[in-house]
Each structure stands twice: as structure tokens, then as C-alpha cells.
Amino acid sequence: MATFIAMVLSAVLTNNFITVQTLGICPFLGVSKKTSSALGMGVAVTVVMALAAAVTWPIYEYVMVPLNFAFLEIIVFIFIIASLVQMLEKIIQKLSPSLYNAMGVYLPLITTNCAVLGVCELVIDKTAMAGLLGGAAVNFGWAVLYSLFAGLGFTLIMVIMSGMREKLNNVKIAKYLNGFPISMVTASLICMAFMVFTYIA
Amino acid sequence: MTAKEFFKSTAFKCIAVLLSIVLICGILLTLCNALLYVTDDERTARAVAKVFPDEEVTFEEDEVDENYAETANYRVEQAFTLTGEREGQYLLSIIGKNGYNSGTVTCWVVALTEDNAFAGLEKLVVTGNEKQSFINKIGDSDIQAVIDGQNEDGFTAYSSSGISTGATFSLGAIANAMNGAKDYVESVYCGVVNPYADWTANTNITSATTYTVENGVVTYNIITAANSPAPSITIEIVVGADKTITSFTTKSDTTHSWSTENVYTDFAGKGADFFAGVIGENGDISNNSNYAANGIAIGATRSNYLLLSAALFATANYDRAVAQYAEGGAE
Amino acid sequence: MNKYKKITLDGIIFNNPTFMLVLGTCPTLGLISSALPALEMGLAVIVILTLSNMIISALRKLIPNEVRIPCYIVVIATLVTLIRMVLDKFLPDVYEALGNLLALIVVNCIILGRAEAFANKHTVLESAVDGIANGIGFTMALTVMGIICEFIGSGSLFGFKIMDFSVGMFSTPAGAFIVFGLSICAFTAIIDAFQRARRVKANRLARENMLDDGAQAEEVKA
Numbered sequence: 242m243a244t245f246i247a248m249v250l251s252a253v254l255t256n257n258f259i260t261v262q263t264l265g266i267c268p269f270l271g272v273s274k275k276t277s278s279a280l281g282m283g284v285a286v287t288v289v290m291a292l293a294a295a296v297t298w299p300i301y302e303y304v305m306v307p308l309n310f311a312f313l314e315i316i317v318f319i320f321i322i323a324s325l326v327q328m329l330e331k332i333i334q335k336l337s338p339s340l341y342n343a344m345g346v347y348l349p350l351i352t353t354n355c356a357v358l359g360v361c362e363l364v365i366d367k368t369a370m371a372g373l374l375g376g377a378a379v380n381f382g383w384a385v386l387y388s389l390f391a392g393l394g395f396t397l398i399m400v401i402m403s404g405m406r407e408k409l410n411n412v413k414i415a416k417y418l419n420g421f422p423i424s425m426v427t428a429s430l431i432c433m434a435f436m437v438f439t440y441i442a
Numbered sequence: 443m444t445a446k447e448f449f450k451s452t453a454f455k456c457i458a459v460l461l462s463i464v465l466i467c468g469i470l471l472t473l474c475n476a477l478l479y480v481t482d483d484e485r486t487a488r489a490v491a492k493v494f495p496d497e498e499v500t501f502e503e504d505e506v507d508e509n510y511a512e513t514a515n516y517r518v519e520q521a522f523t524l525t526g527e528r529e530g531q532y533l534l535s536i537i538g539k540n541g542y543n544s545g546t547v548t549c550w551v552v553a554l555t556e557d558n559a560f561a562g563l564e565k566l567v568v569t570g571n572e573k574q575s576f577i578n579k580i581g582d583s584d585i586q587a588v589i590d591g592q593n594e595d596g597f598t599a600y601s602s603s604g605i606s607t608g609a610t611f612s613l614g615a616i617a618n619a620m621n622g623a624k625d626y627v628e629s630v631y632c633g634v635v636n637p638y639a640d641w642t643a644n645t646n647i648t649s650a651t652t653y654t655v656e657n658g659v660v661t662y663n664i665i666t667a668a669n670s671p672a673p674s675i676t677i678e679i680v681v682g683a684d685k686t687i688t689s690f691t692t693k694s695d696t697t698h699s700w701s702t703e704n705v706y707t708d709f710a711g712k713g714a715d716f717f718a719g720v721i722g723e724n725g726d727i728s729n730n731s732n733y734a735a736n737g738i739a740i741g742a743t744r745s746n747y748l749l750l751s752a753a754l755f756a757t758a759n760y761d762r763a764v765a766q767y768a769e770g771g772a773e
Numbered sequence: 774m775n776k777y778k779k780i781t782l783d784g785i786i787f788n789n790p791t792f793m794l795v796l797g798t799c800p801t802l803g804l805i806s807s808a809l810p811a812l813e814m815g816l817a818v819i820v821i822l823t824l825s826n827m828i829i830s831a832l833r834k835l836i837p838n839e840v841r842i843p844c845y846i847v848v849i850a851t852l853v854t855l856i857r858m859v860l861d862k863f864l865p866d867v868y869e870a871l872g873n874l875l876a877l878i879v880v881n882c883i884i885l886g887r888a889e890a891f892a893n894k895h896t897v898l899e900s901a902v903d904g905i906a907n908g909i910g911f912t913m914a915l916t917v918m919g920i921i922c923e924f925i926g927s928g929s930l931f932g933f934k935i936m937d938f939s940v941g942m943f944s945t946p947a948g949a950f951i952v953f954g955l956s957i958c959a960f961t962a963i964i965d966a967f968q969r970a971r972r973v974k975a976n977r978l979a980r981e982n983m984l985d986d987g988a989q990a991e992e993v994k995a
Contacts, residue, residue: 263946264799270798313854316851320847323843340655355877357879358876362877417962418954422958425951426949426954429946432946456837463836463848467851480861488865585947674896
């Protein structure tokens with residue numbers, strides 16, 4: 242239980258993907274203009290992250306390492322992620338057209354989202370994971386749970402960011418600061434706020 | 443669709459091109475992997491080269507002796523015997539435990555020996571840590587000061603050495619690693635036998651400890667290991683025939699807070715069960731609540747842990763001490 | 774020759790992938806806390822971008838349109854794996870400093886972006902020039918921001934300590950975001966001023982030409 246709490250705090254707050262590891266910045270800056278779309282993107286990324294880790298971890302651990310082709314990890318992982326995203330898109334389209342309309346536009350973008358490949362690379366790194374889990378041995382369950390909560394941390398920041406950007410719409414911004422620069426300054430403020438959490442761990 | 447049509451279709455072309463690209467890339471990578479693969483030996487050599495940046499060092503890797511590899515304070519991960527110009531020196535990869543927030547510090551230690559006896563450390567290089575947020579405050583000079591501050595009881599990171607870094611507990615874990623290197627090199631390479639190796643509850647008890655038996659009363663002169671930042675402590679413990687403590691006196695320099703001796707008069711009349719209960723199963727120094735519940739002073743937890751370990755050792759081994767002393771086995 | 778000059782200038786300045794198109798933000802933000810890893814990352818990207826551009830341009834007639842993206846990804850992933858192996862073997866320090874970000878070059882939008890926008894429509898030579906130019910643009914942006922962040926954040930340059938004063942925040946992502954944002958702002962302002970000056974000059978020339986033409990026409994009439 243203690244490991245679980247430590248892992249959740251680490252994944253969501255102290256080692257947040259956006260504010261600390263700076264992964265998944267493209268959708269963070271690109272799809273955070275409105276809260277609804279930010280939430281949609283966040284949820285989509287979370288789902289893909291958890292699924293991708295759930296597929297890549299066992300393949301890496303039980304197939305690639307024993308058969309000595311761990312060096313192909315990048316190609317294999319990116320292929321798995323791309324096919325997962327495609328499959329998810331088709332399934333959502335079949336099951337719930339309304340959800341597809343809400344979420345579908347973000348799905349193809351996720352393949353080239355470094356948060357997804359990043360989490361897959363992270364959970365197979367034994368030493369990094371031991372640090373995040375406070376020394377507990379990494380297994381399938383932890384890998385998937387960590388990815389899930391890392392995705393939730395990502396969603397959290399997306400939503401906060403979109404809230405701030407909606408407020409930004411109401412003010413007049415200097416010409417050259419408008420657009421990406423002001424978003425990044427805003428993001429910097431969020432990072433500073435989240436830096437506080439590193440002191441509790 | 444006939445087979446012929448299929449072979450002419452775009453779908454076939456797509457599949458064929460994609461598959462052949464994947465295949466070519468896979469074969470290319472496999473070839474390169476065979477050429478460029480970094481073996482474990484090479485990684486070890488690299489790690490060693492980082493410890494000795496300006497010289498070529500030859501070494502042989504030794505199997506870590508599991509009997510001496512792990513205690514509550516350290517764990518030896520890898521051990522190397524240096525050869526050539528550095529004959530008689532040993533390189534150990536050690537994890538020092540009990541740092542800040544019960545975290546650890548991983549480091550390389552170069553240990554020197556002379557005439558088959560431990561002769562100090564040449565250097566210590568920190569390579570990693572867990573939970574040691576302030577470890578950056580520790581400079582090379584601080585580590586060197588701890589190495590230079592070695593006395594007969596080992597290395598201490600605090601108190602007598604007067605080193606102030608702002609990361610006392612991380613430095614404590616480093617000192618634990620140093621003491622671990624000393625103990626490991628002494629027992630594995632110098633053949634120093636710990637007479638108490640097969641005694642129970644021997645955590646934190648050094649081989650310098652002695653005892654005498656008279657009329658069924660055992661008098662121990664226990665010298666504990668250091669538990670940084672607490673230094674090594676010398677304690678005289680008298681255990682009576684009822685296997686409980688009759689007197690408990692700390693003998694070493696008593697300028698530190700743990701020397702509030704009146705607290706430990708409470709030890710009198712207590713047996714092994716009591717001390718085992720206070721220390722708890724893992725002997726964890728973070729077990730503060732247990733200490734407080736039994737009326738043991740808090741605020742010098744690590745010193746207290748050493749005192750309790752000594753008391754437990756003395757009471758739990760009463761029978762063995764009496765028996766071995768009768769055989770003339772004691773020194 | 775003018776063609777190559779235009780490709781080069783576009784890649785380095787007018788369509789600078791980092792400042793003007795804001796692509797490849799993840800490695801940028803992750804690495805600009807110090808200058809040296811930023812420069813190393815930039816060099817790795819130059820190599821991969823040039824090679825991937827050349828390979829994709831060479832294969833552009835062969836690859837069917839429907840599966841082009843997976844093909845590009847395979848090529849890029851292979852190159853990234855290769856460069857990881859080479860670095861691990863010969864420059865282990867660099868390999869360690871870049872860590873996981875090296876693997877994430879695969880999803881760096883600059884590389885896939887150049888493959889999609891340029892390499893599949895141009896010759897091998899043009900693509901190579903484009904790859905080098907964009908790579909240099911990326912590297913310059915990263916190094917400049919790395920120098921700024923490292924100087925303010927830890928008072929050093931490329932690892933050499935030069936002053937004791939430092940604002941620790943600038944070696945964290947918070948500082949990286951601020952420096953990145955303000956750098957984009959400064960870069961666009963400078964380019965804009967430059968463009969405007971050029972346009973003014975071009976207009977003046979055009980007007981003078983027109984007057985000259987007019988004068989000539991008058992003369993002809995006369």
C-alpha cells in the first residue's frame with residue numbers, strides 16, 4: 242500500500258510527465274486552448290499510455306530479452322503504439338460514434354506523442370523504476386499502474402493549462418508574445434507551482 | 443479476386459514494400475548489433491575507468507562473498523582485486539544504507555591494504571543515490587575529510603569529525619559504505635575472523651568486543667560499529683545468571699546527547715525479549731514509536747539503536763558466552 | 774545554386790524548426806538546462822535528419838502513398854537505434870547524458886515533418902541540404918537556449934564555472950519553458966524587423982526603378 246501511494250504521488254505530482262520530465266509537450270501546447278478538448282486529449286493519451294505499457298512490457302520482458310533482440314525495442318514499440326492507436330480508433334468508431342466524434346480527432350496525433358513512447362521506455366528501465374517505486378521490484382502490474390497514473394498526471398496538467406489559456410483569451414497580449422511564447426510562460430508558472438511537490442517526496 | 447490480380451493490386455505493393463523495408467532494417471540492425479554490442483565486461487571496465495580517470499588500471503573481478511556482503515548498514519555489490527602497480531588494493535561497489543529518509547548511496551570505494559591488514563581508503567566516488575535530495579551539498583573535500591578522519595573504530599561522518607555539509611544523513615550513508623568496505627576487505631581479503639560471526643544478534647557488534655565470565659556473571663566490553671552520524675560506542679555490560687542486565691555503562695567519549703546515562707539505568711533487569719521487542723523485526727532506525735513506547739530517549743535514535751543492539755547481543759548470547767569461555771575459547 | 778541557398782536559409786532562419794515552427798519541443802525543453810547535452814542532442818539530430826531525408830528521398834518513388842508514414846517511421850527508428858548503438862559503443866558519456874531522450878528522437882516531429890513536407894518531393898541532394906540546414910537550425914536554437922539556461926541556472930558555461938551567482942529555477946523545466954517562450958518571442962521579433970527592413974528596401978528599389986522607367990519613357994516620348 243505504501244508503495245502504491247508513493248508511486249501515485251510520484252507519477253502524478255513529483256515526477257509529472259509534463260512539468261518534470263517534459264514529455265508530451267506538443268499536445269500540451271497544441272490542444273490546450275479549450276478545456277473540453279484538453280480533457281479529451283488527456284483521457285485519450287492516458288488510455289493509450291496504459292494500453293501501450295500493458296502490451297510492450299510483457300513483450301519486451303518475456304519475448305525480446307530472452308530471445309536477445311532487445312536492441313530492436315524502438316522499432317517494435319513504435320509499431321505496437323501505432324497499431325494500438327489504429328485499433329482503438331476503429332473500436333471507438335464502432336462502439337460509440339459520439340465518443341469517436343469527441344475523441345477521434347486526437348487519436349491519430351497520439352502515435353507521435355513522446356509521452357507514450359516515453360512511458361514504454363521508462364517502465365522497462367529497471368533502475369529508474371526502482372527509484373520511482375521506492376525500491377519495490379517492477380512487475381507487470383506496477384508497470385501498467387504507473388503508466389495509468391502518469392497519464393492521469395498528464396491529463397491534470399492539460400486541464401489546468403487549458404483553464405489558464407481560456408482566461409488568457411480575455412486579455413490583450415503584446416504582438417510577439419501572442420501564441421506559443423505566452424503559452425510557454427504560462428506553462429512555466431505551472432511548473433514552478435508543481436516544483437513545490439518535489440519537496441514532499 | 444484471382445491471385446494474379448492480387449499481385450498487381452496496390453495492397454500487395456504496400457505490403458511488399460513495407461515488409462521489405464522492415465526486413466532490410468531488421469537485418470541491418472542485427473548486423474550492427476553484432477558489431478557494436480557492448481559486453482558486460484566492457485561496461486565494468488568503463489565504470490572502473492571512471493573511478494581512476496588519469497591512469498590505466500588492471501583488475502580482476504572477484505565473486506562477492508555473500509557471507510559478508512550485506513548488513514543493516516551496507517551491501518557490497520561488486521568486488522575487484524586491482525593488479526599491477528596497484529597490487530594489494532581493492533575496488534568495491536558498495537551501497538551505503540540508512541541515509542536521509544532511509545535512502546541509500548551507491549559508491550565505488552578504493553581500499554588499501556598493507557601486510558594483509560586494512561590500511562585505509564584511497565578514495566570514494568559516489569555514483570548514485572536514492573532519496574538523497576541534498577547529496578549535492580557533499581563535496582569531494584567532505585568525503586576526503588571523512589576518509590582522513592578514520593580511527594580504530596572506523597569512519598564517522600559527524601560528531602567528532604566536525605564535518606558540516608548540510609547533508610549529514612547522506613554523508614552518514616557514505617560513511618556506512620566506507621565502514622562496509624573496511625569490514626568486507628578485512629574479513630574477505632585479510633582473513634580477519636570475526637569471533638562473533640555465528641553468534642545471534644551480532645548486528646553492529648565489532649570483532650574488537652571482548653568478554654569475561656566469573657561465577658556465572660558475564661562482563662562484556664562491547665565496541666559497536668558506527669551508525670553514522672552516531673560514532674562507534676564502547677559499552678560495559680554485565681549480565682547476571684538470570685540472563686538480564688545488571689549494569690550498563692557507556693565508556694567512550696560522552697560528549698554527545700546519547701550519553702544521558704540515567705535513561706539506560708532502565709536497561710537493568712531487562713532480558714533479550716525486551717530488547718528484541720524494542721528493536722523490532724528489522725531493527726529499522728525509523729522505528730521511533732517503538733522506542734518511545736518503551737521509555738527510550740528519542741532525538742538520538744541512531745545512538746539508541748547501537749545501545750539497544752549491544753544490550754540485545756549481551757543478553758541473547760549469555761549461554762554461548764558461558765559455554766565458550768569454559769572451553770577457553772574467549773580472548 | 775540559388776535554390777540551395779534558399780533551402781539553407783529557410784532551414785536555419787526563416788523556417789527554423791524550433792523557433793518558427795515550434796517542432797521538437799520535448800527534447801528541447803528536456804535538454805536546454807545545460808549547453809553541452811543540448812549541443813550533443815543537436816548533432817545527433819543533424820546526423821539522423823540528414824540520413825533520413827536522403828533515404829526517404831531516394832525511396833520516394835518506391836514507397837506507395839498509402840503506407841508512407843509507417844515506412845518513414847521504420848527508417849527513422851532504424852537510424853535512431855543505429856546512432857544509439859554507435860554512441861553507446863564509442864561515446865558512452867554522451868549516451869548517458871542524453872538517456873531516454875535519444876530514443877525519443879523517433880517521435881521528434883522535426884524529422885517526420887521534414888520527411889513528409891520536403892524529402893518525399895525533392896531530390897536526394899536537395900533533401901540532404903534541407904536536412905543539414907534544419908538540423909543546424911535546431912542545434913543552434915538548442916545551444917543558444919542551453920547557454921542562456923546554464924549561465925543563469927548554474928553560473929557555468931559548457932560545464933565550466935564562471936560565476937557564483939545562480940538562479941536554480943533556470944535549470945528546471947520551469948526555467949526552460951520561460952527561456953524557450955521568450956526566445957521564440959525575441960527570434961520572431963528580430964526576423965520580423967529584418968523582413969520589414971528588406972521589404973522597405975525592396976519597395977524603395979522598385980519605386981526608383983519605376984521612376985527610372987518613367988523617366989526613360991518620357992525620354993522615349995520626347
